Amino acid sequence: MVRAVPNTVNPHARTGVRIVVAGDQGTGKSSLISTASTENFRPNVAPVLPPTTLAVDLYPDRVPITIIDTSSRVADSNRVAEELQRADTVVLTYACDRPETLENLSTVWLPHLRNLEVNVPVIVVGCKLDLRDENQQVSLEQVMSPIMQQFREIETCIECSASRLIQVPEVFYYAQKAVLHPTAPLFDQETQTLKPRCVRALKRIFILCDSDGDGALSDAELNDFQVRCFNAPLQPAEIVGVKKVVQDKLSEGVNERGLTLTGFLFLHALFIEKGRLETTWTVLRKFGYNDEIKLADDAVPPLKRTPDQSVELTHEAIDFLKTTFESFDADLDGMLRPRELEELFSTAPESPWIGNLYEDAVERNAFGGLSLDAFLSEWALMTLLNPSFSLENLIYIGFPGEPLSAVRVTRKRRVDRKKQHSERNVLQCFVFGPRKSGKSAILNSFIGRPYSEAYNPTNEDRYAVNVVDISRENRKYLVLKEIPEGEVARLVADKESLASCDIAVFVHDRSDESSWRVSYDLLVQIAGHGENTGYEVPCLIVAAKDDLDPFALAIQESTRVSQDMGVEAPIPISVKLGDFNSLFRRIVTAAEHPHLSIPETEAGKTRKQINKILSRSLLCVSVGTAVAVVGIGAYRIYAARKSASG
Incomplete structure (x- = not known):
């Protein structure tokens, strides 16, 4: 971390950098490119040069550079726009002897790049430095500071002279560096601080290198870190030097055990301020991070599964999460408060449970805290819905084993039906029903929320997950997915929409005949969809609002339908009275025996008869x-x- 070590090709490096040079006519674009490629100035060059490739060994990163010259003619503006949109970085030129070309950068060119949505680093280059009026000597920083404040996409400003061979190679070095070692993901120029995602990644790296877990990098750990990242050891005098630099500026950056996290972060901020971004990027990439400061795709192994297979955490992963929960429960109250949860995920790019999908899916106490069951339920849900994302976050928070040892792919649901038993630990239940039938109330009660008379329509998929104890040895994570009535048509249009469903529940308001009719239609649709696609699922009928006067005909019809279709009799419940009639245990039990409670429609029966004949x-x-x-x-x-x- 003290001395710059020649860069080696890393597995996440680009195979090439495409630099597009643009600017006003006569600002020296073609001469700049010609001089950079030949290392000689030629007074007469073509108005627009063909694509130019610089020698691979010209710069330390040894990444091929292709430079694209552009026309300044209005007739070629569309072609120029296309080239700019394909650029990895843009070099904008102005002529040092023509102030109006500098003004055009902020009034024409930079707004034009934004209109084209060209979100790449920009290098501003003042060409023809040798022609500047000696009476107009103004520092580059003074001239460019206001423009750089307005246009944060500007990475570097530099002046050069092609005819005098002044700083021409540096132009394309900075352009390449802006792509390979960009500032924007790491550092906030306005506040002069490391960006949050960079801090979180460096904190994870620090923890991984702190082998003895004492909160500081000893001399030996610091040397191991240097060897791992830069393939060269630190001399004892260099280690002393590193710690002295930190301690002189930041007393808490070093303690009796070594370099602290605060000191580690300070060093990286210092490197970046001094323009040595390649140091921090080398460290990040050695630990598997990409340009967005997230783990690269190859760090998370792909998971192969069929539509009717799901992914669950293994006992090894659950044991790790239990230990992690205990270590971050600072006040030992058996709950993770939001502050403690944020600290737990402080080595991930951000907390994975931000947003309604996860925030509203589990039971929380009055302070927003999670019990161990709720914490594990959240992980079960994330692994079910997005297993790769779950694996990624397990890696971020320090899962010590091989990533694939943290998850298992379940048996196919079709096999479960044949074997008449499901071995899954996480079961997903789709909850159907008309508006105001009580679906949301069931989900709310499942995660410990009080009953409310207020009606808040659900317009998108919503989840609730909790642990259901069938016996002392049999605990399952049950995921309830509420399907809004308006989403059913979209669901049945997808052949594989029921592949992820272990069981379906159809809710109706037993005091309302029309509610039963809609629920029955939904049951027939879903049962028919299962019969047609081969993804049949067990179904239960739930007669909600048992505290209200029942509609007798609806009770008779629902009972008859359950008998005709071969499913369990309707289950009466009252969320208001807290009488659930063992609903959640019955859902889990039915899902565990998937060959039972599969409804048969009249069309399905007819099809079976025809097949028999x-x-x-x-x-x-x-x-x-x-x-x-x-x-x-x-x-x-x-x-x-x-x-x-x-």
Whole structure:
């Protein structure tokens, strides 16, 4: 971390950098490119040069550079726009002897890049430095500071002279560096501080290198870090020097055990301020980070599974999460408060549970805290919905094993039905029903929220997850997914929409006949969809609002339908009275035995009858054919014997 070490090609490096040079006519674009490629100035160059490639060994990163010259003619503006949109970085030129070309950068070119949505680093280059009026000597910083304040995409400003060979190679060095070692993801120029995601990544790296977990990097740990990142050890005097630099500026950056996290972060901020971004980027990339300061795609192994397979955490991962929960429960109250949860995820790019999908899915106490069951339920939900994202976050918070040892792919649901038992620990239940039938109230009660008379329509998929104890040895994570009535048509349009469903529940208001009718129609739709796609799921009928006067005809019809379709009798519940009739345990039990409670529609029954008739017909044809074949064979034997005797 003390001395710059020649860069080595890293696995996440680009295969090339495309630099597009643009600017007003006559600002020296073509001469700049020609001089950079030949290391000689030629007074007469073409108005627009063809794509130019610089020698790979020109700069330390050894990444090929292609420079694209652009026309300044209005007629070529569309072509120029296309090139700018394909750029990895843009070099904007102005002429040092023509102030109006500098003004055009902020009034024309930089706004034009924003209109084109060209979100790449910009290098501003003052060409023809040798022609500047000696009476107009103004510092580059003084001139460019206001423009850089307005346009944060400007990475570097530099002046050069192609004819005098002044700072021409530096132009494209800075352009390449802006792509390979960008400032924006690491550092906030306005506040002069490391950006949050950079801090979180460096904190994770620090913890990984703090082998003894004492909160400081000892001399040996610091040397191991240097060797790992830069392939070269630190000399004892260099280690002393590093710590002295930190201690002189930041007393808490070093303690008796070594370099603290605060000191580690300070060093990286110092490198960046001094323009040595490649140091921090080398460290990040050695630990698997990409340009967005997230783990690169190859750090998270792909998971292969069919649509009717799900992904769950293994016992190894759950044990790790339990230990992690205990270590971050600072006040030992058996809950993770929001502050403690934020600290737990402080080595991830951001907390993965931000947003309604996860924030509203589990039971929380009055202070927003999570119990161990709620914490593990949140992980179960994330692993079910986005297993790669779950794996990624396990790595961020320090899961010590191989990533794939943290998860398992479950058996196919079709196999579960054949074996008449599901071995899954996480079961997903789709909750259907018309508006105001009580779906949301069921989800709310499942995660410990009080009953409310207020009606808040659900317009998008919503989840609730909790632990259901079937017995002392049998604990399942049940995920309830509320399906808004308006989303059912979209769901049945997808052939594989039921593949992820372990069980479906159909809720109706038992005091309202129309509510039952809609719920019944939904049941027929979903059952028919399952029959047609091969993703049949067990179903339960829930008669909600049992505290209200029932509509007798709805009760009779729902009972008859359950008998006709071969599912369990409707389950009466009252969320208002807290009477759930063991609903959640019954859901889990039905999901564990997926061959039961699968409804049959009239169309499905008819199809089965037709298939039986066809099977019998084919059997008769097969038997008849066999008899005929035997008869022919017997006749041939008889004829042969008769011929022989004759």
